[in-house]
Amino acid sequence: MAKAFALRAISVLSGDDFWRGIVSIAVFLIFWEVGSRSQALFGVAFPWVSQVPPPSAVLQELIVLVQEPSFWISALLSTLRVFEGFLAAMVIGIPLGLAMAVSRTFYGITFPVFEVLRPIPPLAWVPASIIFWPTQELSIAFVTFLGAFFTIVINVIGGAQAIDVRYFQAARSMGSSTWDIFRRIILPATLPSIVVGATVGVGITWAVVVAAEMISGGGSAGSMGGAAGGGVGFFIWNSYVGGSYTQIVAGMISIGIAGYISSAALRKIGKWLTPWLSES
């Protein structure tokens, strides 16, 4: 186990991609640091970058922040909302997409409505959803749900409709019932598209939850309570109001990291669910 881990670590460390990644991040950080200190260093303000606090200051801020429980409460709140919205989008979106792909009648009835609602940006739903739902929490979760929902449904429909007709013919010849065909052909054949939809969808969910928190004032928990638990979006907004630019950037970076972790986790799960796609 330990040996396998060591071997893997060595193969990662000796890979070109790993070092390219290190160089890419390092160059980015140096550019940012120098750019934001350009006024002091060269006497000339570098456009845009000089307005942003340097990474060293952001890092210091982050080190302070991770020791504060309120930061983690914000992160947890946003994560929960993402999770709720995303889960609901999967639970409702996958069966709906499959039903739309399988039944021409159902598709004919639902698709036009779906296509009219789909282009509406999730954030445009925020005011309406605050009116519709009894609590702030539910309205944020609903908007988050919408962010992932349409992407997942569209991917499921696309995946299921693209299934090669020969698979159905072969299965039918070999004595499969309609249920067998659904369970053993349609479902596994659509799985790769479901994984793609979920991976893309969870990214959108993070984008949406933060904006929804900003607009709605962070939900019931943090309406007046400063950074004490309105979610990461509210935390950033609050930092802006309070004039702490390092906190703004620190908040942004934590969203980036959270989004990256979510997508990476889903990719991992996806790989495990579709072992036939990994060439080895």
Next chain:
Amino acid sequence: MSVQPVALRDYSAVPTQTPRKGGVRITDVVKSYGAAEAGVLAVDHCTFDISPGEITVVVGPSGCGKTTLLNAIAGFHSISSGSIYLDDELLCGPQKLKAQPGPDRIVVFQNGALFPWKTNIENVTFGPIMQGLLSRAEAYEKARDMMADAGLRGIEHNYPGEIASGVRRRVEIVRALMNDPKILLLDEPYRALDSLTKSVMHEALLEIFYKSRVTIFFITHDLEEAIFLGHRVVIMTTRPCRPKKILDIDIPHPRDYSVLTTRRFREFMDETAAAVHEEALKAFTAGEKEH
């Protein structure tokens, strides 16, 4: 248990042991797509027999409608008129234009249709398990035997995407045979393979045929392949497709690749090449007009 003690290539010893099955009679079959007058005629009054226990090969230019005929036998598409019988039972006819697909007629598709999300052995055991003929354990045991027999040992738990396309085609034929079909319907199965792999596949197919004695209906546009494999070769006209020439290939089975250089083989090639070329030319000029 699956390999007979009889020498594998002793063709004459096997035939009368079991009653042959899988004979197909195609009578006056017409298939047109679209409305009657504006429609495109794909198959035009087609009549010929597929003899049980033999390999019947249909040769014709690409897009001539030969696959339409195969789909009608398999039950994937309907016919417009005429009738098709399997061992004297009606598959489709005037009252019932579309046959019911079933495990007695299994298709091996042009680009292969192994389920990519199932391992090779899961693919091979799919039919018997679906039909409830064998338990999982029994199906796996039979599959392992048959795969070993076809030289497919060691890839049982790989996915189809992990093996070479020639091997994939062999797995698919084993998957078909697991259903104990009366007739195997092969739709240009070796089209995408290079000629070296192809020659290996031909001998492998013949070997499977000598062992199983299953009736084979084989579609191709490769004349050499047709004469090498077939007891009977049906040369089709270009769209709409109709038999232009039917040849009984009297080169004795079992055959192997030395047959290709014999005089008799060349004679068959000479006799048919002109007819096939003529139809290919017609198909080509028709295609030019369409575009």
